[in-house]
Amino acid sequence: MDFNTLIAQFVSGLSVAMLLFLVASGLTLIFGVVNVLNFAHGSFYLLGTYFTYQLMQMFNNFWVGLLVGVIGAGIVGMVIEVLFLRRIYGRDQEGAFQLLMTYAFILIIDDVVKFIWGPEYKTIPKPDALMGSLNIGTTVVPTYNVFIIVVGLLVVLFAWYFLTKTDKGKMVRASSLDRNMLGLLGTNVPMIMTLVFGVATAMGGLAGILAAPLRTVTPGAGVEVIIDSMIVVVIGGFGNFWGALLGALIIGEVLSFGILWMPELATVLTFIVMIIVLIVKPEGLLAKKMVGRK
């Protein structure tokens, strides 16, 4: 195996991992803080994409579209949390209600998208500045994939700073450990939950927008990413932000090198990794540090 091939597969795995991380981190954040397993998370990936598409039709500027798409996905997320999800917190069988409600939103958002924008595939072009490719030795790496990796790393850095160095971040972590105690201490816990839901769905939107120039913009695209994101979350540990990063990196690289060495097994490799983790450490690789009493 020559060095260039190793680099090429590693970088392609990293680019897959970063998009997975952006979706899975939002999913795990919602689970960790709001205690909701948001099956509709992929729908915010979809909404971000379509908001950007709409803005690009009007202004033909990717960056404006990206900004509005991220904010739009976050706002819709917050509205859904306040108007709908908040009504089922603490109910008997809350888990079943969560499942039904978030699954309903997958269907509703998919149909709304189809109703507004139609069933045909849409195109979001890459920004001109990111059109080309870089050469690393004899390996070609598209500039846009490098951009995705950089954005993913920036999100990781920002999240690290926010969660560990700021008071607000500490409150978010505290609410994931014991939201009742935090409420008794005078913190507006419902507002924190709404904001976290908004930030997490915005991250889902960001993933969708970044992926759009490489993928097919179509109703149903959100469902396609949710299974892989769930696997990432299971591997990393439900509710653990850093677990999502580790899980995404493992899945991205295992898939990438698996395709190179065992292409016949490529589609089952991620499941094999998940099963091994479930046997060895059922709560997920990094769950111990973050999971506490609710």
Next chain:
Amino acid sequence: MKRKLISLLLILAVLAPLTAVYGAETIKIGALYTMTGRGGQYGKDSEVAIKIALDEVNAKGLPGGAKLDVIITDDKNPQYAVSVAKRYITDEKCKFLFGIISTGIGLAVTEVSKEYKVIFVGTDHAGTDLTANKFQKYYFRTSNNTFQSMMAGAYYLKDEVKNWKKIAYIGPDYAYGRDQLMELKWGLDKLGVKYQLVGEYWPKLYEPDYTSYITAIIKAAPDILVNGMWGGDTVSFIKQAKPYKLFEKMKYFHVDAGGNYEALAALGADMPEGIIMSARHHNNWPETSANKAYVQKFYKAAGRYPSYAAEGAYVGIHVIAEAIRKVGNANDTEALVKAMEGMKIQTPEDPPGFISYIDPKTHQIVQVQAIGTTVKNDKFPPAKYMLGNFKVYPADKLWPSFEYIDYMTKVKGK
């Protein structure tokens, strides 16, 4: 008294045709299409084409003043589609089952058709099994199967592409993708072409990210990459492969569904030039008045140009109507089967001098296959590239191949 009698006769004369229409039978067709997700456009396009065909058929008239009507349901998955198909037959009293995008679902519904002895007209799914090893007499298909595409592809690779030896294949990991590779290999072997398969890649259907597959394919360094994807998967793969310069490093060959209009439209200027593609219908070929009229009718009805799925549905409705006209009613299923066997039907994709027909032994429509390369053409916006430089393969060279059906039956069973 005489005046009253004349008035009564006049009233009866006026009312008689109205009574005939009022009492005329509505013949129901129960259709199943993928209406959501990546395949949803195929269902939506088929729905538009069905409406166009119904208007044409009902305007022309059916025996006894009967009218055709189509009910469409989202097929979701094989289990759900089977339950809907049974409901169509038992509750809705549908005389025909119709449609279906996915081969997996088509294979499930053909069993319902066989069990209830109700004719099933498949309009889009292309898995060869249904008109080969899984053939049953109530099933008919009005679009090409993958064998027809891949056999034409084998001729193309033999005659039109020079200096190649190594091929790699990437296709979705289910019957549709698997069959295409088996069929191409069989076709190349049959034509005596020597080649080496240097890689097989099987992403799941609707895989969002092909990046790692692309770098692995580049490492395998084939002379030709054969792609067996359809729909949005094609769009994603090409978008992701282009910046890796994959299309400059090898020839790209994608002849069952690659050249479908929706992929050309979605990719726009991102479509690479000169790659080898085909589809089961082309909006710009053949340049006959029938094809132009069909494409324009669709555009007028939908505000967009059709994907190939639409043509299969359009032809399917006309096949059913023609069979009813021949038999005189829609109640004698066995007579309808006989009427459809060997039926000649002029379709939009027929070039001058050729009329599509339904092979009586396999119930597969037999059509020419045109394979082309992408060339700049913005006459069908938003597509910026369409297929051109067509090579046309005669229908009877492609189907039926009983030798291949025997081979397939041995490999996959009945």
